[in-house]
Every structure is written in C-alpha cells, then in structure tokens.
Amino acid sequence: MEAKLSPADRETYSWQLDVPGFGEAGQARLRGATALVSRVGGLGGPLAMSLAAAGIGRLVLAHGGPLREDDLNRQTLMAREWIGRPRAECAAETLRRFNPRVEVVPVAENVGEGNAARLVGEADIAFGCAPLFEERLLLNRECVRAGKPLVDCAMYAMEGRVLTVLPRRTPCLACLYPEVPPHWRRRFPVIGAVSAAVAQIGALEGIKLLAGLGGVAAGALLQFDAAAMTLDKIALAPRREGCAVCGDR
Numbered sequence: 376m377e378a379k380l381s382p383a384d385r386e387t388y389s390w391q392l393d394v395p396g397f398g399e400a401g402q403a404r405l406r407g408a409t410a411l412v413s414r415v416g417g418l419g420g421p422l423a424m425s426l427a428a429a430g431i432g433r434l435v436l437a438h439g440g441p442l443r444e445d446d447l448n449r450q451t452l453m454a455r456e457w458i459g460r461p462r463a464e465c466a467a468e469t470l471r472r473f474n475p476r477v478e479v480v481p482v483a484e485n486v487g488e489g490n491a492a493r494l495v496g497e498a499d500i501a502f503g504c505a506p507l508f509e510e511r512l513l514l515n516r517e518c519v520r521a522g523k524p525l526v527d528c529a530m531y532a533m534e535g536r537v538l539t540v541l542p543r544r545t546p547c548l549a550c551l552y553p554e555v556p557p558h559w560r561r562r563f564p565v566i567g568a569v570s571a572a573v574a575q576i577g578a579l580e581g582i583k584l585l586a587g588l589g590g591v592a593a594g595a596l597l598q599f600d601a602a603a604m605t606l607d608k609i610a611l612a613p614r615r616e617g618c619a620v621c622g623d624r
C-alpha cells in the first residue's frame with residue numbers, strides 16, 4: 376500500500392529520494408507500511424530507529440519488562456533516567472521525538488502464543504530481534520502462516536546473522552533450525568556496536584524489501600564477523616522439504 380507524500384515528507388526525506396531506484400515511489404511505499412519489531416533492545420532498538428529515520432509509516436514495538444541498568448550498554452533508544460519504566464514505552468518516546476510523523480505503537484509484552492497472530496496480522500513485515508530462539512521461531516511460524524516477510528536478526532559476541540524470509544519462497548528460520556539449539560543461553564556477550572551493526576543490516580533488508588529497491592538477500596544467510604570485519608552472504612539450500620513450518624505438506 377502506498378501513502379501520499381506531503382510537502383514536509385519531501386523535505387525530510389529529500390536526501391534519500393535521490394538514491395537510485397528509491398525515489399518518490401519507494402518513499403510512498405515505505406510511508407504506507409507497518410513494521411512489527413519484536414524487541415527493541417540492542418538489535419531492535421537501532422533497527423527501529425533506522426526505520427523511523429527512513430520514514431516508515433507505522434512501527435509496532437513488542438517488548439516486555441522494565442528498563443534495567445545493565446541494558447544500557449546496547450539499548451540505545453533508552454535513557455538512564457528511565458530505569459524501571461517499561462522498555463516498549465521508552466523506545467516509543469525516543470522514536471516519536473525523533474520522527475513525530477511515524478505512528479509508533481508500543482506493546483509492553485514480548486511476542487508470544489497469545490499475541491503473535493494479531494501482531495503479525497497488522498504488519499506488512501516483521502523484524503525478529505529477540506534473544507531467545509523460542510520467540511524467534513514463533514515469530515517465524517506466524518509470518519509463514521500469514522505470508523508476511525520476516526527479517527530475523529541475531530548476534531553473539533562478535534558475530535551476527537541476518538536471515539530474510541519470503542514465506543514459502545525462501546528457507547524459513549525453522550528450515551535452518553528445526554529445533555531450539557541446545558546450550559543457547561538467555562544471557563550472552565554483547566558489545567552495543569556489534570548489535571547495532573547487525574541491526575543496520577537487518578534494517579536495510581527491510582527497507583529494500585518495502586521500498587522495492589531489490590537486492591534483498593532472501594535465500595541466503597548474511598553473516599557478519601566483527602572480529603575479522605567481514606560480511607559473508609552464504610547461499611542456502613532450497614526450503615527444507617520436511618520443514619514443519621514451511622514444508623509442503
């Protein structure tokens with residue numbers, strides 16, 4: 376769905392309207408789009424900020440729990456004075472201040488069985504930025520079921536991975552991880568600059584997809600290594616035939 380651009384939109388986004396292949400049509404598509412961002416921490420926060428800067432129409436931010444002191448090395452939409460406040464609300468406040476023309480909807484709970492269908496249902500695209508595989512796989516399942524594109528972002532220490540899923544066309548997250556990998560821990564090492572870098576790769580995938588820019592790495596896994604400073608695009612095998620989520624059964 377395209378939205379009409381106002382004179383103010385043309386002014387705000389004038390530097391990106393000149394990007395080859397983007398233009399007013401791409402901007403209008405972005406302006407008409409709703410994105411669901413699952414968690415707005417070290418990954419989802421910087422990602423949502425870039426979507427807001429690019430002029431997406433509507434952002435739905437799902438994140439449970441209050442802000443803690445030890446979130447502040449990476450959750451850049453937050454502020455120290457907000458410790459104890461719900462993180463979804465804090466993120467929404469920062470994004471609205473940055474770009475008041477983006478409609479921001481905070482949801483003070485994580486994506487789960489009880490809300491996934493509704494949240495994915497109202498979005499044109501979903502960004503999975505949760506630290507837990509259970510949450511990422513649930514969002515993947517719901518996106519495939521609803522036929523909505525998903526950009527799944529993950530990181531650990533100096534490495535990050537981004538997978539763009541076009542439901543039933545390219546491998547989904549469950550094709551790669553049929554089950555939650557053993558030994559995955561809730562708490563893992565993070566430098567904020569690494570999670571922010573991975574977030575930007577994910578944000579770009581989404582912006583390209585929504586604006587119709589092309590060059591989306593669907594069917595491949597983007598692997599960022601901050602230690603070696605490399606970004607690899609690893610071609611994936613076709614969708615796994617027996618995939619419980621996207622397999623043809």
Ligand SMILES: [Zn+2]
Nearest residue numbers: 547550618621
């Ligand atoms: Zn699959």
